[in-house]
Amino acid sequence: MRMFREGRNEEAMEILSKLNDTQGVVELAVSRIMEKLNVVLIQEPGVLVGVEEEVQWIQKNLMRLGVLFGYDFTEELMDVAYDLEDVIDDLILRSTAKQRRRGNWERFSLFIRIHMKLVLIKYKIPRLPRAPVSLLSSSSVPEYLEEMEWSPLFSIQSQNLANTVVSPVEEKVLALLALEALHRDSKKAATRVLDKFRSLDSFLKGLESVEIDDRGMVWMEELSHVSLSVVVVIQDFINNNQQRRKRSWMGSSFGKSKSQHDFDMKMDQIYAQIQKLSISKPHKDSQEQGQSRKLKPRATTLPQPTTQEPDFVSFADDVHAMMTRLLADDTSFGVITIMGMEGIGKTTLAKLIFNNKAVVDHFPFRSWPSTTACSSFGSRQILLDMMEQLMNYKMRVTRDTWVYSEHQEMMQKLKAFFIDNRSLVVMDDPSNFSWHDLFTVLGDTSNGTRMIRISREMGVASNPKTRNDFHPIRLRANDESWALFTHALKVNIPPELQKLKGEIVRRCGGLPLLIVKLAEELSHKDATIEEWSSALNQRCHDQEKLWSNTLCRIYKDLPLYMRRCLFSLTLFPQDLDIPSRRLIASWVAEDLVQTEGKNETPEDDAERCLNLLIVQGMVQVTKKKLNGNVKSIRLPNALRQYWLSKAQQATTLRDHIYTRSELFLGNDMIRHLVDHLDRKDISFDHIHGGCDTSSASLTHYYQDVLSFQSFDTRRESKPGEEVGNFLRRCISSSCFLLLRVLDLENVFRPNLPEALGELTQLRYLGLRSTFLEMLPSSISKLQNLQTLDLKHTNISTLPNSIWNEGYQSKLKPRLSMGSLTTLQTLCGLFVDEETPVRDGLNRLLNLRKLGLTVSSQPKAMSSQQEVVADWVLNLNHLRSLRLKSIDYNNQPWDLELKPLTGNLSLSCLYLFGRLRNPSLVSQFPHSLIDLTLSGSELTEDPVQSLDKLPNLKSLKLFAKSYLGNRMLCSLGGFPQLRVLKLWKLDQLGEWSVEKGALQALRDLEIRYCERLPMLLAELQHRTFLKIEVQPASL
Template structure:
């Protein structure tokens, strides 16, 4: 079943090889082209054989095929590796060969290996049957819906808001089959009235194997805390336990514990959840009735049942994305009956089948539905298998890649798409003009269209921020991914000498809640990717990572590593010789607290993504400019030791670069015309030069400019005309704009605008309201220094989100009729002098008004103008309160003695 994934990965590599000018021998090119055609044929045969047969013969053939594919993939990677030569003994400098044609001997050897591969693949192909063709389809985004659970939802809300029961209560959602427990809990959890009623909220998916402290930290990190609590990771497990207990004792909270499997798991997680007799609640989802019954004998368990026919059909119609199906009359009664029969009222089955059918014409539905084995009791498994087989071959490795992440994990799309690129999953051709990043977004969109992947959170501009694989699909595909050698997960209880149970050598090694300690040959010889999800700090994780990487770097021939993703690992030890890993494409060091970066990082010729965001790195070696394939460089206020005019023209993202008073052209930024995302911090002395440079970067989509001195105080910011920046949709400005802001200087297609310490003297609303596509406006601290603000009639036609933070002199805001007609969310934070808000009732589309640290009399006045159910009020803990909590937890002395993350 998963053989298509391995075939697709190798196919992309060989297709890219055909475009490589270093391949000069005609005979080699001819054999590579033949191999590509054979792989395309085997993909078609695999899809049909699996969909129509699914028997032991197919499984045997796939096993043979996998061995052949993996062997050839390894040979291809070795052929593509850039040669690294060393000087004689005693000289440490590394000589990197330029991108010249491969040697004739090397090409002849690879050509012979291609000949053997073609012979093997043809022998396997002859055993497969012919199949029908397949075609893909795009979709229109549809909002998440919850159908058929209205009664259960109403009952659950009543238990959550029961004012007669002030003790901590556990409400369990129970069903042995996948009936949408998690979806129901998530819908409730995200409601505005829930967020308004409960002070603190946390969601925890409970893995079958876990480190206890990690799960406590996951809960704590979801609680809004002052800066004093940023280093809780250095605390002991007992201190974290005590801290969480004391925090929850002071507030009314709601916590969702998703997928609790055993009573032992429940007991461990329940101990620190304090009962302060204030109406706190826990929602527990489980497949086991006995867990629900014993978790809280004094509370009710809600048992979910399959949907009835009307509910099932209603959900199906809403999940057939982009289809012409909109009513019962569109589909014949027989076809409708078949859909209802094979789905058995299971929401996952309905959703998945609807996603698969939405990619084909209505006339072909019957043929696809017939492929679901009606005699099988596990029709959900049949639909899962068929949905995977119907995926285009290029999407199969992308889909399977989701199993690298922990179950229920919200994956940042930024991280996911760039990992796909580094792995070589994105298929490009000479006919496609889009950037690889754009093609990757299309792949993700297709998976979402098929209801195989969920979007968890959205960015203000309407693009996906995080996504995840549904739990029932994760359970189905993780064992297959491990059994077929696609990945190996090193679990928390693995021993140091733990080896993969798969017959295949480890290509992708994943650490979940544990850091691998083994440096055995089986772990590193064929390793392509290493990804870690270790959450703890202050332990030995950094040492183990250092040993592991040192072994890889120093082991002769172990240079195939493409992905090194250590996001969240505390100060991992990076070997200074990391530049020897010549195949490395992705280095993820976000949230690692690292203070420096090895100088040899610029010796990585294939490096595409370097993520240093949210680290303690303040300078980067100038060698980074030597990485000519670098496309994404993420930093936070980082200076480059020595500017270079050799900046990679392939750069798509460059954020967090601190240039001070230097001319940005020294860095070659004026020649980086492919830049889409740019973040610069500079002094006012270079504002004109910076403005001139930015005027030449017309492909920018996101721009963040900060003008400040070395102490962080804002300086003058020169805003140059940006009318020619047609692609620029997101603009963030930090610095004093003396001349005011004029719509003629802003991009006409601007969708998101953020102003901070701009100290505007004139009311900016009449100007900004003329931007026709503006969807999100954020006026942050000291962005406006006036006392009155007015939103004129007819302005802000597309505005959806408006945030006012810390406008210290603002006293009155007036909203005129027909202004902001589509505003959904309004947040006012720490505007202490704001006494009057006229016209609030004219914002008819408003769904949510968030008041944070605002006077109570102001909030009371607003409650007279609009529905009180739309208002959410927040008050943060003071710093003194937070310090007391820390002292009680036993970490106050550590903080005062200078312990840092």
């Protein structure tokens, strides 16, 4: 500050300009390096063995950009950044050495080199010189120090490097970095020059829209000359290097050659020139003198959409959950915090609740004070605003009595008021507010007073003495997104534009603010395919601003294993609603999830991981099951596009082949193979027969593949033939031997080769909806198989080789329980009198999910069904059971089942067939969440027993499940039931619902119950209940 007091403003501003200019280069370098390191952490965590602690310490310190930008404008900081990048490249090289089976000595020496470099970096960071305190306390710097922490996330993506100055430099530098045996000093010198040019890009873009004077034109000519110099110097070095390699029988020499030394000197001279030009940038007009760097997302908040009545349908689940908590019979004071990212609908949800009639009736006094002036006037202003709103309810005090009260006196009066009056207070989380004052006012109430708090932070401070509930808002599902879009749209949608529904929903990623803004924009455009499609393609800029906070949390806060799980979603097609059961099974098969409890299964951990990603707005639920559980998900479009582009940039040491699969770092071998029927993908010809691929070529690409997923959904014979031939050729070439996931769901009748049994590491075999008719006998060799999904196939039974006694005897030293003992999911299997259930299927005791269809052979099947019933009782881990007993006409047949009270993990049960033991209905486990009965032919009211199940959320009573004429939901029955479906109950003529029953019911569907009179008055006026009645006459 002394420089400013003595009037040397120009000198100080020049120093600040130089400091800020250096910060721009550091920002680019650190951003690029952090993204590169994150990809290494996600895709190749194994290369960190032995150095993980050092790498994480350095990553943590470099992510503290506010600290880094406090350093002086010396070269030491850049050296540290480039040193770390050199280590990352060595880590990638380590992965390459491992995958190419290089010798132990080479890998060990590489490990020692990496370790020594990391130790040196850790030594350097604390010893970096810092900028003078006077500069750091000046008016310009603190804003940067505060803002820059959030800026790297879109920095590289948003740059336009196609201009004539920067693009040639980038092209030549990347070509240089692809050279083998390039000395680290030469690499660092070239990268530093490139980062300097990149840091000028936004400034150059700004010059395109303004007029510059003669001095500016001279500056541009000098910059162009320096750019040309870089191109010439690098090209000469590349040419000399190639000639030297041809002349020398040793190829690349070790150490640093004279040509590299000369090259380094020239690059240092060029860097000095560009540094000087960067400091002397020409001034633009005052209108254009805004900061060229990006600010953090909080400073770029999008304008709010036009105020309108909030859409209830899109937030119905959230409103119901919040109302249940608010109106609970609990007199103690409680806080419910609505959490979520910007634009996700926190305030909209709060408005829907605040103005709800049930809330208005329950809370005689309600207040929503303004928090916009809190930063200027503090908590007193909020308390005054709260008081004025409460006065509208005819408080027996005058306004002046409150306004001129001392702060403590006002708090005491408010406290006394809230103690006597049940109230609801909504606080839109202010950034500068003393929560202690508010908790002092509200905390001692015991009349059911509640506070709703709105916050973007996923973890917010709270009072330990107050009950705190958290309600994170998820992204909207497909149907909710479309409902919100049509609600906000001010025009009718022509039929020809309905085809854009999927694209509109996908582009907005379930984010309400984007949905409403898009609807408002399209309301003012012509309703044509061209106009609407053009508007959809221009949504990228808004998405960057809104999703940048989420991206920051992914990089800074998300554990490594969750980042790896999240990244796996990029392998699926962008327009696919990914089934959650498919995703969870693949995560478990690849050991991506982290076990947190001794009693938790990997499936529990995977499901918890998925729910956490949903809660944090990183994954969108696209469809929900009737019971409210997640059915399918999708990675939001903005995150998908960003992450794919960053992964491609960060993993490229040289030009890679084009593929949509995931490559090993540092080479062209594929880690996770996906087939999207993309003709540009290198794997397309390998899979679909467009080229004659040699064994060596297949080995190069597919030797270490961990998962293979095909999304070839053509309904013809070719997909099955092509994928079968590809599997056969790969296995015969010793490929896929590490494969853990083979997911061929929806591939029409894949020809599975007999060699499939050689994939002994396979854990997940997904054949759902393939209409496959038989399995290869070698499947019995898949000892590690956990999931075999045969649903919607024509496979009637498993191969006899699985039950072969000779094969079983070979397993006796291990488990003595037959093959496939690790199987956890078995769906779609048909059991007849010849199926080996005893001493066969009943050896599979680790099943979590089982789906069987039993044929009708009264004499032969009676004993079979009894064995099946005993087998089910022994499945202690069973969570989902689907049993069908059918005759030759696919009609319900006798179903044998014993009491399931011991199956304590069972949550989903589907029974199709006449229950030979009707009392079974009263012996279901309390863990049951989803129950479906069809053809059960029960004569006694099943609801009398089922309404006692405390966790039941979905109940479906289908045709002939109940043959009686009366049904009663007793007092307080079905406390958690959300979905009730009554179909074709021909004899049902009377249905009674006592007080307090079905309080959580959300969806009621009655079809073809011809004797049932009109809907009960008890249910007709439920606010949140969706009712569908389809008379028998229809």
